[in-house]
Amino acid sequence: MSEQDRELIGGTYQARFGPTVKGVSVVLMSAGFVAIAFLPGIPIVLLGVLLLLFGGGGLAFLFTLLSGRVALRVDRDGITLGGFPIWGYRRTTAFVPWAQITAVVLFEQRVPDGPPMPYIGLARREGAPRLPVIPGLGMTRVNAHLIPHVPPDIVAASRPINGWGLDRAQLIESVTRNAPEVPVLDLG
Incomplete structure (x- = not known):
């Protein structure tokens, strides 16, 4: 992944969709x-x-x-979870202010006989508005089977790390600089 795809400038971390x-x-x-x-x-x-x-x-x-669209952005105002780039990017992109976030959660969806799919999700304060859902993430029963170790509200506020790469160190640094009270959890 090139430097233009991942950046940490002034506490802002951004990852874009691009070749991996x-x-x-x-x-x-x-x-x-x-x-x-x-x-x-x-x-x-x-x-x-x-x-x-x-x-x-x-x-x-x-x-x-x-597409080169933003997949993830962490800045002083909050976190932007990029939308579904193929259909409805704007409709499925979600900005979440720091005041609504209690944790950033990294986890994996596991399928039998297949590689795990990494995700980034947000634990949010009770009463936070519902986020736009990427197609497939609203399948509660399926997700309960494939991602049983992650609460459904975090799955609903998540995005697959697919078609882009996540630099964990830069993510953690940006979250720490912008919202030191928000932990980055790895649920595996």
Whole structure:
């Protein structure tokens, strides 16, 4: 990840969507499955599934990587959780002032036979307004199974660290400089 993607200037930490090793791997894997779809003798149903799932998904993820939008911003006013870059970035971006935050929480979603997906979430004061939800984070039953070690209100106020990278040291430094009373917790 380049210096322009992660910055800590005057106590502000910002991470942007951009190419990562994992992200480029996903796009290349999707392109490979799309290429398989055009092999001779592939059934039309499989062709459709491969094109829709891997072609569409790969293009959507490529757009995410190339968007350069803010994924996370920590500054003197609070924390901005970037939205869903593909559809509705503005609608799903959330700014949370420090007065509403009781902790910054790092955790992982675990799926059987797959790599964990890292997340950053916010523990917020009771009565804080509901944040816009990224598609998939509102699936309470599924999340209770995949992320049982994290309270549902933190999951609802979280974003996956996918299509961008998190520099934990810079995050902790920025939170400490801007809101020393707010801990950064790692729930694994």
